Amino acid sequence: DWTMDAYRDEAVQRIRDQVGDGKVICALSGGVDSSVAAVLIHEAIGEQLTCVYVDHGLMRKAESEQVVGMFREHYNLPLIHADESELFLGKLEGVSDPETKRKIIGGLFIDVFEKYAKQIGGADFLAQGTLYPDVIESVSFSGGPSVTIKSHHNVGGLPERMNMQLVEPLRELFKDEVRALGRELGLPDSFIGRHPFPGPGLAIRCPGEITRAKLDILREADAVYIDQIRKHGLYDEIWQAFVAILPVRTVGVMGDGRTYDFACALRAVTSVDGMTADYYPFTHEFLGETATRIINEVPGINRVTYDITSKPPGTIEWE
Ligand code: XMP
Numbered sequence: 093d094w095t096m097d098a099y100r101d102e103a104v105q106r107i108r109d110q111v112g113d114g115k116v117i118c119a120l121s122g123g124v125d126s127s128v129a130a131v132l133i134h135e136a137i138g139e140q141l142t143c144v145y146v147d148h149g150l151m152r153k154a155e156s157e158q159v160v161g162m163f164r165e166h167y168n169l170p171l172i173h174a175d176e177s178e179l180f181l182g183k184l185e186g187v188s189d190p191e192t193k194r195k196i197i198g199g200l201f202i203d204v205f206e207k208y209a210k211q212i213g214g215a216d217f218l219a220q221g222t223l224y225p226d227v228i229e230s231v232s233f234s235g236g237p238s239v240t241i242k243s244h245h246n247v248g249g250l251p252e253r254m255n256m257q258l259v260e261p262l263r264e265l266f267k268d269e270v271r272a273l274g275r276e277l278g279l280p281d282s283f284i285g286r287h288p289f290p291g292p293g294l295a296i297r298c299p300g301e302i303t304r305a306k307l308d309i310l311r312e313a314d315a316v317y318i319d320q321i322r323k324h325g326l327y328d329e330i331w332q333a334f335v336a337i338l339p340v341r342t343v344g345v346m347g348d349g350r351t352y353d354f355a356c357a358l359r360a361v362t363s364v365d366g367m368t369a370d371y372y373p374f375t376h377e378f379l380g381e382t383a384t385r386i387i388n389e390v391p392g393i394n395r396v397t398y399d400i401t402s403k404p405p406g407t408i409e410w411e
Contacts, residue, residue, distance in 0.1 A: 096272045100276055103261050105136075106261070107132070107137060107259065108137060111140065111259065115140055115212075115217070116133060116140055116217040117205075118133065118142070118143045118144070118218070119220075120144065120163070121289075122155065122286075123288065123289060124267075125221030125270055128221065128274040128277065129261055130169065131167060131169075131279060133219050133259065135277070142215070144171075145174065146174045146176060147174060149177025149178070150180065152314055156173070174204060181304060184196055184302050193296065193302075194292050206253070214254070215256060217256055222260040223267060224262075287333060287334075288332055288366065290409060297334055297411075299338065299410050309337055313337070316390060317334070317335050317358055317386065320382045326372075329362065330362060331363040331366070332359070335358055335386075336356065336359060336399075338354060342394065342395045355393070357397045357410070358399065359371075361402070361408055369408050371399065
């Protein structure tokens with residue numbers, strides 16, 4: 093793509109002009125936006141960039157290993173894998189209110205990020221994968237598909253607190269352009285096409301109190317569901333798909349005995365920008381097969397429902 097090729101050169105030059113010989117730190121989430129921003133900035137300034145991947149213990153099955161592994165394998169950029177799951181899950185214990193969860197996660201994220209920034213001797217710039225829609229809609233809804241420390245976690249203040257300036261090389265781009273730029277920069281297709289994942293992660297897919305046991309069950313169920321979607325060739329038609337584990341246990345029968353396990357809800361929507369969404373019209377065969385697989389393969393779940401709410405009036409996430 094010659095347009096993106098030219099854009100890439102221009103963007104690299106602009107980053108060099110802005111940063112000079114300063115140090116840049118970037119929060120890498122594994123999402124498309126922060127990944128493309130990181131790779132582009134790395135191309136521009138190399139070792140002056142350090143990335144921090146904060147694992148809050150609310151990622152999906154094998155996700156942290158995949159993200160960190162991909163970056164270590166394909167790109168030689170300095171990357172800190174910060175496993176802070178004990179901290180986050182500890183502070184979330186007993187918390188069930190959705191906005192309180194978000195506030196706790198956002199606040200801790202800033203603290204953790206600041207800790208690692210200090211550890212590398214500070215930085216002059218904070219890199220963020222802010223997109224054009226984030227710039228124009230930054231106050232209009234709770235988060236968005238892209239990942240920035242400010243809007244994503246609804247917490248400002250880090251750049252001020254640490255006396256850093258922002259580097260936002262994707263500020264003029266829309267999502268599809270970021271994907272094109274990512275391809276231009278050699279990010280694997282599997283990565284570029286990934287569904288958006290919210291900053292608070294599985295915390296908002298586990299309505300009510302979060303426990304490690306529930307998170308483990310949720311991760312397994314979600315992995316089976318996504319595997320089904322991929323096997324049926326539906327992944328790219330869907331904007332976002334995930335499982336939510338419900339805060340209710342129900343009675344079931346298995347073999348000779350009764351079970352008393354969690355119910356879960358499958359969610360899948362189509363959307364252009366996440367602002368409005370329609371539920372995805374799976375076939376009954378697909379839904380039945382998926383329910384059977386989840387119940388057979390995931391101990392702890394004995395009932396599967398499908399969420400057929402569109403947005404509005406529903407939100408995409410359950411919290
Ligand atoms: P809702 O649930 O509001 O989601 O319809 C719209 C889009 O935003 C994502 N989302 C979030 N992203 N922090 C984020 O970074 C959040 O707190 C948050 N809440 C929702 C959601 O995954 C969907 O893509």
